[in-house]
Amino acid sequence: MAEDNEKESINRPFLGIWFDCCHTYGRLYKNKDGTAYVGRCPRCLRPVRVRIGGEGTNRRFFRGE
Numbered sequence: 257m258a259e260d261n262e263k264e265s266i267n268r269p270f271l272g273i274w275f276d277c278c279h280t281y282g283r284l285y286k287n288k289d290g291t292a293y294v295g296r297c298p299r300c301l302r303p304v305r306v307r308i309g310g311e312g313t314n315r316r317f318f319r320g321e
């Protein structure tokens with residue numbers, strides 16, 4: 257429960273990704289700095305992070321590696 261509970265969390269932008277580890281779909285939410293989408297696999301809770309910008313984030317879907 258360390259995550260912040262800000263009011264804007266409801267409208268927080270997210271990124272849909274496919275988790276290869278568990279073959280399931282999940283969401284990553286933008287971090288405070290807006291530099292990356294972060295989240296966890298809903299099944300094994302493995303942390304996943306996708307950087308925004310720099311390496312190109314034109315794709316809408318990412319695969320957890």
Ligand SMILES: [Zn+2]
Nearest residue numbers: 277278297300
């Ligand atoms: Zn997993």
